[in-house]
Amino acid sequence: MQPLGDVLPLRPLSLGELFDRAVTIYVRNAWLFLGIGLVIALVNAALVFPFEMHGNAFLGHLGTILAHPGSPQARRLSAQFSADAVPMVITGFVQFLLLQPLLYQACAIGVAARYRGEPATLVGCLRSAFSRWPRGVAMALLVTLATLVWYAGFVIVAVVAILAVVWAFHVLPILGIVTGVLAVIVALALLLVLPLELLAGAYALCTMTLEDGGVFAALGRGFARVFARDQWWRAILLTLAWGVLQSVISIGGLGMIALVVASKVATLPLEILINVLVTTLGGSFLPVLLSVYYFDLRIRRDGVDLAVGVARWS
Numbered sequence: 001m002q003p004l005g006d007v008l009p010l011r012p013l014s015l016g017e018l019f020d021r022a023v024t025i026y027v028r029n030a031w032l033f034l035g036i037g038l039v040i041a042l043v044n045a046a047l048v049f050p051f052e053m054h055g056n057a058f059l060g061h062l063g064t065i066l067a068h069p070g071s072p073q074a075r076r077l078s079a080q081f082s083a084d085a086v087p088m089v090i091t092g093f094v095q096f097l098l099l100q101p102l103l104y105q106a107c108a109i110g111v112a113a114r115y116r117g118e119p120a121t122l123v124g125c126l127r128s129a130f131s132r133w134p135r136g137v138a139m140a141l142l143v144t145l146a147t148l149v150w151y152a153g154f155v156i157v158a159v160v161a162i163l164a165v166v167w168a169f170h171v172l173p174i175l176g177i178v179t180g181v182l183a184v185i186v187a188l189a190l191l192l193v194l195p196l197e198l199l200a201g202a203y204a205l206c207t208m209t210l211e212d213g214g215v216f217a218a219l220g221r222g223f224a225r226v227f228a229r230d231q232w233w234r235a236i237l238l239t240l241a242w243g244v245l246q247s248v249i250s251i252g253g254l255g256m257i258a259l260v261v262a263s264k265v266a267t268l269p270l271e272i273l274i275n276v277l278v279t280t281l282g283g284s285f286l287p288v289l290l291s292v293y294y295f296d297l298r299i300r301r302d303g304v305d306l307a308v309g310v311a312r313w314s
Contacts, residue, residue: 108291
């Protein structure tokens with residue numbers, strides 16, 4: 001058993017304090033969260049290993065097509081592009097729907113113990129998360145379905161907006177300009193909804209892990225808290241910061257993999273090592289940040305009642 005320190009004060013945090021607390025918890029309990037990330041990364045590497053060679057082909061063909069879009073080789077590779085993309089989709093399915101819920105649930109349980117000031121172990125966090133894992137997979141499926149619904153809605157709105165702008169220009173040019181401006185505003189608003197939706201889905205995963213109730217109840221509570229009128233601006237700022245962190249992690253990992261593919265020296269082992277390192281180091285911090293955000297919203301909405309819940313779940 002590893003003691004995690006004193007009980008953290010249950011008070012509302014500013015956005016800067018939220019990040020500071022997440023970093024503090026992560027650094028002071030680095031072995032716990034790095035261990036969780038490493039276990040998930042090794043399982044991920046074992047599951048996606050058969051698809052890595054196709055992933056290499058996908059990245060190599062993509063680089064050729066982007067570098068020489070009009071060349072005969074690029075046109076020939078375009079025909080194989082879709083087939084090479086299928087293993088990448090399978091890899092994403094394994095990571096997002098199967099392993100990410102377990103990672104976020106285990107880290108949430110560890111953070112809950114930290115808030116309570118109680119000991120936590122790698123095995124204990126993983127065992128507790130695994131007992132809730134089927135519901136986590138169901139939550140990930142619902143979030144994926146909601147994302148597909150958003151995508152369909154965005155396409156429909158985009159088509160209607162384009163037709164409206166064209167019609168308005170035929171009627172009166174100034175009306176077309178006004179309609180175009182309104183269409184851009186609506187498109188930007190819809191684009192902003194997607195990251196907020198993903199944040200609410202991830203928050204709902206923490207809700208389901210640390211509270212009573214089923215998947216749909218947790219999803220409802222998660223969306224209600226994140227999209228609350230007095231909290232939406234903090235959710236937007238956190239989403240922007242979350243997106244920057246996620247992009248840095250993803251781009252950094254893909255960039256290192258691209259360099260390895262270009263070097264053509266021991267490609268596959270190095271790719272697997274990079275994936276493990278990126279998932280372990282970067283992937284384990286984001287769940288800690290999300291868990292701290294979960295407790296912050298609970299404190300703001302439910303106040304002292306949260307202490308009872310933390311005691312029960314940790």
